[in-house]
Amino acid sequence: MPRPVFGGSCPGSRPLHFPTAPASAPTPAPAPVAAHTSAGSELRQWPIQLHLVQPTASYFQGADLLLAGDCCAFASGEFHQRFLRGKTLAMACPKLDHGRDIYREKLTAMIDQSNLNTITVLIMEVPCCGGLLSLAQDAVAAAGRKVPIKKVVMGVQGQILREDWC
Numbered sequence: 001m002p003r004p005v006f007g008g009s010c011p012g013s014r015p016l017h018f019p020t021a022p023a024s025a026p027t028p029a030p031a032p033v034a035a036h037t038s039a040g041s042e043l044r045q046w047p048i049q050l051h052l053v054q055p056t057a058s059y060f061q062g063a064d065l066l067l068a069g070d071c072c073a074f075a076s077g078e079f080h081q082r083f084l085r086g087k088t089l090a091m092a093c094p095k096l097d098h099g100r101d102i103y104r105e106k107l108t109a110m111i112d113q114s115n116l117n118t119i120t121v122l123i124m125e126v127p128c129c130g131g132l133l134s135l136a137q138d139a140v141a142a143a144g145r146k147v148p149i150k151k152v153v154m155g156v157q158g159q160i161l162r163e164d165w166c
Helices: 079-084 100-113 129-144
Strands: 064-069 088-092 118-124 149-154 161-163
Touching: 064 079, 064 129, 088 100, 100 129, 118 129, 129 149
Parallel strands: 064 088, 064 118, 118 149
Antiparallel strands: 149 161
């Protein structure tokens, strides 16, 4: 029995862009605060997994890319406010994900075709996470444009251990 076709891909892979409010927009008065408050999401697009993103999606055009190891968002309680604000996001795990060549090709396309401004590579202190930095460096080396890479190394409890431009 044939299986139904739903447009050829998972609906969760459909690109979505979440525009931010203009800086001059008035900020609404805060609502009364309960015992728990949320700082709010800084996520600007969907999908975020590097295998699923389209390198030429509109939200990558002229963007500052945050290329983050999968674990980073869980290790840091400040992930959205400190690292994601004002950036587009691609997440990957260099140890568990397959397709390093596909990742490099996507990043190279983002650099060349979407004219990325910068790449911030946020990785954990564990050795396997360093593969994400080398992936970004390989993509920049293969690209026709040169884009600065900022490396941020996070400890397993969310503390920043090192931060520098490569």
